[in-house]
Amino acid sequence: MKRREFNNLLALGLLATSLPVAIAACQSDLTSEGGSEAAGEFVPLGSVADLDAQGSLANENLQGKNLAVIRDPNTPDALIAVSAACTHAGCTVTWNGEQNLFACPCHGSNFNSDGTVDSGPAREPLETFEAKVEGDQVLVKV
Numbered sequence: 001m002k003r004r005e006f007n008n009l010l011a012l013g014l015l016a017t018s019l020p021v022a023i024a025a026c027q028s029d030l031t032s033e034g035g036s037e038a039a040g041e042f043v044p045l046g047s048v049a050d051l052d053a054q055g056s057l058a059n060e061n062l063q064g065k066n067l068a069v070i071r072d073p074n075t076p077d078a079l080i081a082v083s084a085a086c087t088h089a090g091c092t093v094t095w096n097g098e099q100n101l102f103a104c105p106c107h108g109s110n111f112n113s114d115g116t117v118d119s120g121p122a123r124e125p126l127e128t129f130e131a132k133v134e135g136d137q138v139l140v141k142v
Contacts, residue, residue, distance in 0.1 A: 058094075081131035
């Protein structure tokens with residue numbers, strides 16, 4: 001057997017023995033993302049009383065997300081939950097209830113209550129999430 005043939009067989013053997021490990025690693029990633037108990041479930045953000053008193057609820061690290069929740073200005077019984085990270089530079093937007101806009105303090109981008117861009121420099125809308133009231137708690141699905 002020539003050295004080149006031996007090296008090819010050795011490489012093929014190493015590849016074949018590492019394949020089950022790679023497959024197992026991929027499967028555990030899929031189950032941890034899709035099958036985890038916390039993924040895709042509603043989690044509490046705050047109380048309805050706080051939402052009504054402040055006009056919005058925010059949390060900069062709710063399961064790794066920077067979120068803001070408001071009552072829908074067009075349908076006060078409905079909630080709107082958006083990522084509070086500006087899509088231009090990542091600064092945290094805040095809700096301005098008088099203007100019905102999420103405003104970015106860094107570069108002046110404004111977003112409508114549904115997260116769509118009102119004025120730039122941001123070009124992409126804010127990510128939206130499901131939100132609901134359950135009892136006296138505001139819950140968001142992240």
